[in-house]
Every structure is written in structure tokens, then in C-alpha cells.
Amino acid sequence: MTATATRYLYLVRHGEATPDESGLTENGRRQATLLGRRLADTPLAAVHHGPLPRAEETAHLIGEQLRNVPLHRSELAGDYVPHLPERDELPAESADLFLRFLDGAGTEEREHGPALARRALERFTGPVDGEEDRHELVVTHNFLVAWLVRDAMYAPKWRWLGLNHANAALTVIRYAPDRPAAVLLSNDLRHLPADLRWTGFPPELHI
Numbered sequence: 339m340t341a342t343a344t345r346y347l348y349l350v351r352h353g354e355a356t357p358d359e360s361g362l363t364e365n366g367r368r369q370a371t372l373l374g375r376r377l378a379d380t381p382l383a384a385v386h387h388g389p390l391p392r393a394e395e396t397a398h399l400i401g402e403q404l405r406n407v408p409l410h411r412s413e414l415a416g417d418y419v420p421h422l423p424e425r426d427e428l429p430a431e432s433a434d435l436f437l438r439f440l441d442g443a444g445t446e447e448r449e450h451g452p453a454l455a456r457r458a459l460e461r462f463t464g465p466v467d468g469e470e471d472r473h474e475l476v477v478t479h480n481f482l483v484a485w486l487v488r489d490a491m492y493a494p495k496w497r498w499l500g501l502n503h504a505n506a507a508l509t510v511i512r513y514a515p516d517r518p519a520a521v522l523l524s525n526d527l528r529h530l531p532a533d534l535r536w537t538g539f540p541p542e543l544h545i
Contacts, residue, residue, distance in 0.1 A: 341464060341465035341467050341515055342467065342468065342515055343465060343467065343469060343471050343472060344471040344472075344512060344513060345463070345464065345465055345466045345471070345472050345473075345474065345513040346471065346472070346473045346474070346512055346513075346522075347463065347474055347476065347486070347511045347512075348377070348380070348382070348474065348475040348476070348481075348508065348509070348510050349475075349476050349478065349482075349483045349486060349487075349503075349508075349509040349510070350396070350400075350475065350476070350477050350506060350507070350508060350509075351478065351479060351480050351503045351504065351538060352366070352370075352388075352390075352392040352393045352396040352477060352478070352479065352505065352506075353370040353392070353399075354367075354369060354505045354506075354537045354538065355364065355367075355392040355505075356392075359390070359391070359392055360391055361392060362392055362395050362399075366392070366395075366505060366506075367395075367399060368534060369439075369530060369534050369537075370395070370396040370399035370400055370439050370506055371399050371400075371403065372530055372534070373506045373529055373530075374399060374401065374402060374403025374404060374490055374509065375401035375403050375529070376508070377403070377404065378403050378405070379476065381490050382404060382472055382473050383407070383472050383474055384407065384408050384409075384410055384474050384475070385397050385401055385408070385410065385474075385476075385477060386411075386412045386462070386474065386475070386476045386477070386479050386524055387410070387411060387412070387415055387476070387478070388411075388415040388416040388417060388477065388479060388482075389411055390416065390479075392433070393416075393477050393478060394411065396506070397409055398478040400475070400477065413454065414457055414458040414461055414462070415458070415477065415478040415482065416454065416478070418447050418450065418451035418454050418455070418481065418482075419440065419443045419447045419448070419452075419481060420455030420458075420481055420484075420498055420510065421451075421455060421485070421495040421496060421498060422443065422448060422450060422451070423436070423440075423495065423499075427495070427496045428496055436496070436500075437460065437545070440500070442452075442491075450457070454528065455482075455485055458485070459486070459488070459526070460472055461522050462476055462536060463486065463489065463490075463513055464505070464513050465515045466513075467516060469520075473498065480502060480503050480538070481498065483501075483503045483509060484498040484499075484503065485498040486511065487501055487509060487511070487521060488501065489519070490511045490520070490521050491519075491521065491528050491543060492518070492519075502538075503525055504527060504536050504538050504539055505537045505538040506530065507524070507525040507526060507527050508525075508526040508527075509524045509525065510522040510523040510526075
């Protein structure tokens with residue numbers, strides 16, 4: 339059966355985390371609350387969030403600003419490496435850099451990350467069945483946002499590497515029937531005051 343309605347996928351990296359990643363900083367809590375206020379009038383059908391504390395706390399703070407939108411904890415929205423490229427997939431000039439970065443991935447991430455990433459694409463992307471458009475929010479981590487944006491741009495699998503997203507930034511992808519996916523917003527921070535923007539980015543990119 340062909341899907342007949344449009345899905346709008348809202349992607350958010352969690353708010354600024356504490357150094358031990360056990361939750362959010364005060365700034366991270368403010369970021370999440372302000373993002374929730376921005377989304378208060380969006381007809382969200384559901385909020386999906388990863389199981390780690392920084393994503394879960396972000397989702398609950400956003401949810402407090404919404405009207406009876408259910409929150410769902412999902413391992414598919416977790417923090418994992420979505421694809422481990424071989425050297426010959428990568429640009430020659432940056433292959434060493436990326437492979438060194440990925441050396442830090444543990445055995446579990448290497449074994450389970452790509453499978454979770456495939457399932458995330460199946461669960462969160464593409465048009466939907468029915469007559470009504472569907473709006474869903476996924477509160478997750480930088481790697482998954484990058485993976486989903488890469489897919490929407492029909493870029494090679496390795497290209498999730500090098501895509502960065504600020505804490506509590508909003509990215510929106512539209513999946514309409516019989517049309518290619520469209521990235522409508524990326525790293526949008528208009529809901530945050532200047533002092534809360536661009537955390538999660540290198541200091542030189544705090545603009």
C-alpha cells in the first residue's frame with residue numbers, strides 16, 4: 339500500500355549536558371524549555387527520545403510545554419555510531435582523520451549501531467498512511483540527527499561524519515508522497531537567546 343500523507347520529522351539534539359552526562363546543565367534545561375515553548379502550537383503526534391539521561395530529560399522538559407503529547411522512550415533514538423565506513427568509502431584527504439575518530443567506537447557500537455540506524459530509518463522517515471499529515475519529534479544525539487539529514491540529502495552513508503548540530507537546535511525534514519525528502523530547517527536556534535546558542539559546537543563556531 340502506498341503512503342498517502344506527509345510526515346514532518348522534527349529532530350533535536352539534547353540540551354547542554356553536564357560533564358559526566360548524567361543530565362542537563364541549567365543552560366541545557368533552559369534550552370529544552372524554550373524549545374518546548376516554540377513547539378507548543380505544533381500539532382505533534384508524538385515525542386520519541388533516546389534512553390540516556392540527557393535526551394530523556396530534554397524530552398520531558400519539552401513535553402511540559404506541549405498539550406497532551408505522548409512521550410516514547412526508544413533505543414532507536416539513542417546515541418550510537420550509525421555507519422562505520424571502510425577507508426575506500428572516504429575522501430582520501432580526510433580518511434585518516436575520520437578513521438581515528440571512529441577508533442573510539444566500542445565493540446557494542448560497532449556490532450549494534452548500524453542495525454539500529456537502519457531501523458531508525460524505517461521507523462522515523464518516509465511518508466505515512468492515512469489522510470492526515472503527521473508531525474513527530476525525535477529528541478536524540480548528534481550522530482542520529484546527522485544520519486537522518488544525510489539520508490534526506492541522498493548523500494553516501496559515510497557523510498553523517500562532519501555534520502554537527504547544536505544543543506536544542508531544531509531540524510525539520512519533510513517526507514511527502516511521490517517527492518524527494520526536503521530539509522526545511524537545519525540547526526535553527528531562533529528560540530534561544532544569544533547566550534544559549536551554539537553549545538555543543540567548537541568554541542570558534544559560537545556565532
